[in-house]
Amino acid sequence: MICAGIDIGAVNTAVVVLEGDRITGSRVLDSFEESLDPRQVTDLLLEKSGIRWEDVRAFVATGRGRNGCTFAQKTGSDVACQARGAYWLFPSARTIMNLGAEASRVVSLDQHGRVISFATNDKCAAGSGLFLDSMAHLMNLDVSEIGEFALKAGSAIEVSSRCAVFAESEVISHIHKGESRENILAGLHTAVADRIFELSCKLTFMPDLVLTGGVAKNIAVVKLIEKKLGTPALVPSNPGIVGALGAALIARSIRE
Amino acid sequence: MDIKLDLLRQNRHDMARLWKKETGGKVVGVFCCNVPEELIYAAGMLPVRLMGEKEEASEADLHFPSNCCPYVKRSFDQGLKHRYDYLDGIIVPNTCDMVRAMYGTWKMNLDIPFAYFLEVPQRISPRGIEFFRERILDFKGGLEEWSGCEITAKAIEDAIETYNLNRRLLQSAGRFRQDGLLSGVECQNMVISSMFMPKDEHNRLMGAFLEEAARRDTPPLGVRLLISASMLDNSDFIRLLEECGGSVVADDMPAGSRYFFYSVNHSSDPFFALAERYLVQVPCPRKMLPRDRFEFIKQVMEETGAEGAVIHNLKACDCHLYEYPYLKKMLQDLGLPVLFFRGEETEAEQETQRDDIEAFIEMIRG
Amino acid sequence: MAESTSAKKHLETTLLVPALRRKYYAESLSQTTGQKICWCSNGIPSEILDAFGINAVFVENYATVCASKRLSSGFCRAGERAGFSQDVCGYARILMGYLLGGTEAPEAPYGGLAKADFLVVNSYSCDSRMGWFATMQRTLNIPLYVLDAPYQPGGGCMDEANIVYTESQLLDFVTFLEGQTRSKLDREKLRAGIDLSRRSADIQTEIYEMRKAVPSPMSAGDAYTVVWPGMYMAGTKECDDFYARLRAEVNHRIVNKIGVVPEEKFRLLWSGLPFWYNMALLNYFEDFGGVVAIENAYFRSEKSFPPQHHDPIKDMAITSTIKRPYAGDLEQRLQLTLDIVKDYRIDGVILAYNPSCRLMYLLQPELKNALDCHGIPNVNIECDMADERTYSEGQIKTRLDAFIERMLVLRK
Numbered sequence A: 001m002i003c004a005g006i007d008i009g010a011v012n013t014a015v016v017v018l019e020g021d022r023i024t025g026s027r028v029l030d031s032f033e034e035s036l037d038p039r040q041v042t043d044l045l046l047e048k049s050g051i052r053w054e055d056v057r058a059f060v061a062t063g064r065g066r067n068g069c070t071f072a073q074k075t076g077s078d079v080a081c082q083a084r085g086a087y088w089l090f091p092s093a094r095t096i097m098n099l100g101a102e103a104s105r106v107v108s109l110d111q112h113g114r115v116i117s118f119a120t121n122d123k124c125a126a127g128s129g130l131f132l133d134s135m136a137h138l139m140n141l142d143v144s145e146i147g148e149f150a151l152k153a154g155s156a157i158e159v160s161s162r163c164a165v166f167a168e169s170e171v172i173s174h175i176h177k178g179e180s181r182e183n184i185l186a187g188l189h190t191a192v193a194d195r196i197f198e199l200s201c202k203l204t205f206m207p208d209l210v211l212t213g214g215v216a217k218n219i220a221v222v223k224l225i226e227k228k229l230g231t232p233a234l235v236p237s238n239p240g241i242v243g244a245l246g247a248a249l250i251a252r253s254i255r256e
Numbered sequence B: 001m002d003i004k005l006d007l008l009r010q011n012r013h014d015m016a017r018l019w020k021k022e023t024g025g026k027v028v029g030v031f032c033c034n035v036p037e038e039l040i041y042a043a044g045m046l047p048v049r050l051m052g053e054k055e056e057a058s059e060a061d062l063h064f065p066s067n068c069c070p071y072v073k074r075s076f077d078q079g080l081k082h083r084y085d086y087l088d089g090i091i092v093p094n095t096c097d098m099v100r101a102m103y104g105t106w107k108m109n110l111d112i113p114f115a116y117f118l119e120v121p122q123r124i125s126p127r128g129i130e131f132f133r134e135r136i137l138d139f140k141g142g143l144e145e146w147s148g149c150e151i152t153a154k155a156i157e158d159a160i161e162t163y164n165l166n167r168r169l170l171q172s173a174g175r176f177r178q179d180g181l182l183s184g185v186e187c188q189n190m191v192i193s194s195m196f197m198p199k200d201e202h203n204r205l206m207g208a209f210l211e212e213a214a215r216r217d218t219p220p221l222g223v224r225l226l227i228s229a230s231m232l233d234n235s236d237f238i239r240l241l242e243e244c245g246g247s248v249v250a251d252d253m254p255a256g257s258r259y260f261f262y263s264v265n266h267s268s269d270p271f272f273a274l275a276e277r278y279l280v281q282v283p284c285p286r287k288m289l290p291r292d293r294f295e296f297i298k299q300v301m302e303e304t305g306a307e308g309a310v311i312h313n314l315k316a317c318d319c320h321l322y323e324y325p326y327l328k329k330m331l332q333d334l335g336l337p338v339l340f341f342r343g344e345e346t347e348a349e350q351e352t353q354r355d356d357i358e359a360f361i362e363m364i365r366g
Numbered sequence C: 001m002a003e004s005t006s007a008k009k010h011l012e013t014t015l016l017v018p019a020l021r022r023k024y025y026a027e028s029l030s031q032t033t034g035q036k037i038c039w040c041s042n043g044i045p046s047e048i049l050d051a052f053g054i055n056a057v058f059v060e061n062y063a064t065v066c067a068s069k070r071l072s073s074g075f076c077r078a079g080e081r082a083g084f085s086q087d088v089c090g091y092a093r094i095l096m097g098y099l100l101g102g103t104e105a106p107e108a109p110y111g112g113l114a115k116a117d118f119l120v121v122n123s124y125s126c127d128s129r130m131g132w133f134a135t136m137q138r139t140l141n142i143p144l145y146v147l148d149a150p151y152q153p154g155g156g157c158m159d160e161a162n163i164v165y166t167e168s169q170l171l172d173f174v175t176f177l178e179g180q181t182r183s184k185l186d187r188e189k190l191r192a193g194i195d196l197s198r199r200s201a202d203i204q205t206e207i208y209e210m211r212k213a214v215p216s217p218m219s220a221g222d223a224y225t226v227v228w229p230g231m232y233m234a235g236t237k238e239c240d241d242f243y244a245r246l247r248a249e250v251n252h253r254i255v256n257k258i259g260v261v262p263e264e265k266f267r268l269l270w271s272g273l274p275f276w277y278n279m280a281l282l283n284y285f286e287d288f289g290g291v292v293a294i295e296n297a298y299f300r301s302e303k304s305f306p307p308q309h310h311d312p313i314k315d316m317a318i319t320s321t322i323k324r325p326y327a328g329d330l331e332q333r334l335q336l337t338l339d340i341v342k343d344y345r346i347d348g349v350i351l352a353y354n355p356s357c358r359l360m361y362l363l364q365p366e367l368k369n370a371l372d373c374h375g376i377p378n379v380n381i382e383c384d385m386a387d388e389r390t391y392s393e394g395q396i397k398t399r400l401d402a403f404i405e406r407m408l409v410l411r412k
């Protein structure tokens, strides 16, 4: 049986196709780069995987844009889908940190994968993927390389502002003072990790920890969170599709 | 009939103007749960609870800074936008920093013939009740002096009766929502409309409404929720909870149970009875009653079989924000999942809230 | 962030305060006489506590100490982690971070606070402190007393019911303290304490009066420090001596025309609380010939009332009812600020918007409107008095630079 899930975020769209217990196709698309709507992304992916629309038995949508998705039979919240996807990948998962472009959330699970509690960040941009993107931009780096840079720092600057706008002006003044990019980035990453850590303090932390969402690809963020929590983190090879995977799993369970 | 209840709030200014025209009486704006409205009613005036609208507080922004209570700011904004021009007076009790600040700002910026500041002790003690009784008497004197008419003992007694009846009717509504005869939205709309309609008229309306509701088929309830909020002066948030699959069966809110839970006792000294009701019984967090408040919440939670609790605090509302970590812990210790929002009640905010609410309800459903 | 954070002190006497402060915290930590320790809010009449021999620790002050040692981000973060919203008073977040932060919190200055036996808070200043103290009560599980009094918009009156209630609450407070200390109130001692603290308060009033002098003999940077003994050691001989000495020094400066800046070009009023983590900002104008000549927080312009009754409690009840300066009252604050501008020959006003201190913050825009209306130049800067993470050096300096320029142009 083929089922699919789509995660329509503010910045990225991810689709996962599931056949039985196997992920047969997945795709993450940056909606800033390519102007494709969710339907078109799905078209492309299905075509590439050689699957016809009518073969997809169930479709579930998640993400901020889920309610606008016309072809899904059902929607699931981000929390539920992240939990579902992460638990499927790592059954030992008890805490999931989903680090998305706009929002971050922390979810606690019991041993059956049921959500016991969760916390979402307060509308603040500092700590999100977009924040790191814009900081990378400010320093003329690609977002994929800033994590490595940060790890090479001799010492981290202190970013004291809570607000992304203020943090940006702090960074600019550090650049002017001639501070190295590495040290600035180390400071920024520490600030991001701190925010996520603060969010996780709202729940009782239990290992194992799974990191999902695009920011989980950033090695410095992962290392800093591991250090803060004193526990290793499990990171899926493609952390950006976990929500869509969870949605696909929910789709499968409606059909079962 | 839900629609009609919603319309009442929208039409509240027209209704008040009409009332004024028909009766020639005075309309008095009131803030918070501590003003014994009975006296205003007994003086033949119409007390209306001040409320705001979910629009840019473009006028009030010039008078209040950004990080302040959105409820008070928006109410004041309505005043500045001339929507409350029919008011003859305002009564402001000693509630919180924001309300105290608003008292001065309202007086300074809006032409208001009668502005009365009602002292309310911040600590509950026998001397405090005694003092509040004195202040209530002074308030009565103030109203009399202003209107030039005596407020008779009979009028006060009648007012208390009418108000108690209204409370009983609202209590029934509160019970109806537990059985699914009424939605949480309908129940809150009833409370809100009670806050600006003449009580006798509202009693008639409620009577008819409840009679009809009692005959309804009860649809299955959603996830049973308890809501604790600092101030929700409209039913949008409750509507959102119910749209996402919740059913609000119990509340701890100023525009909710705090308005109708306790009746004024029969007493040979009605001023003492009023002081007791408004000072002691209403479990408002500003009054340093942490234990009683938590007991109250625990009790409603158990009686109504709530499965989850939603806490909605307006930003910059210190009275509630300090309490939150402990309230949350108490509820969680009782095994109740808790969802917390600190917000400003804007349209945009509701969309982000929807995500969390859906996740919360899914979580409770398991 | 600024390189130097404490204000440059211009007066010799000011330099005595840090030692007094250190001694005060050290004494409460090291006392072995079985004195009770009470954590309390500003505004609690410490003379009563003194009369009982109770060691009062004013936690708001400790929060400013933490902030001035640049520890506020660490403590605030710890407080927020414990569940307290960023909206609530920065002082409270610091203290809750100190109490609940565990290993996450920074190391506490002065070796921390002496353990409290009970808590006392006043109800008539702000909401925050009541929520904060109720929270501490829950955390520490020790008794809390709320000293209540009417709010009295407009600043006070001869209202009999208000006096009766105020007195009843003071008496209740005494009963509470008698229970805590298992001793009786020594009314003689209280009387002496009240008289002494009124005397030092009057000296403070005199000093405020003297600060009208041009050039300004003492700026806000010193002033925010020298209020300390009056707030936390009121009614003691040490405090009285301190202000007598300060008065002498200010007088000496006036007689010899020693100003804060060599050539005074413009005079400023600081409205609101200072940024405790960056008091040097108060000196920022001095390089340009500007001086923050006066501040409206803690300001006093009137002498104390003569005793109204031989019984000290009744006396307190009456005097505080007749006159209750309340920072949250719009009319009073406007009048006070406009008077200051006139009396102190102020050229411009810095409006510090401290978002987490609602008491000061809520009225600032209306104050700004009034200043604009009277054509008094002003500039507003929004950042917290205690939480240094809200401070943005670049933004604030840009605003202040523009304002300084305007001041200099206007003076020409």
Ligand code: SF4
Pocket (backbone or CB within 6 Å): B069, B070, B071, B072, B095, B096, B097, B098, B099, B230, B231, B314, B316, B317, B318, B319, B320
């Ligand atoms: S919601 Fe809070 S801040 Fe606003 S009026 Fe009510 S108690 Fe005051």
Ligand code: SF4
Pocket (backbone or CB within 6 Å): C060, C089, C090, C091, C092, C125, C126, C127, C128, C129, C356, C357, C358, C359, C360
């Ligand atoms: S809110 Fe303001 S007045 Fe109240 S405790 Fe905090 S700083 Fe002091």
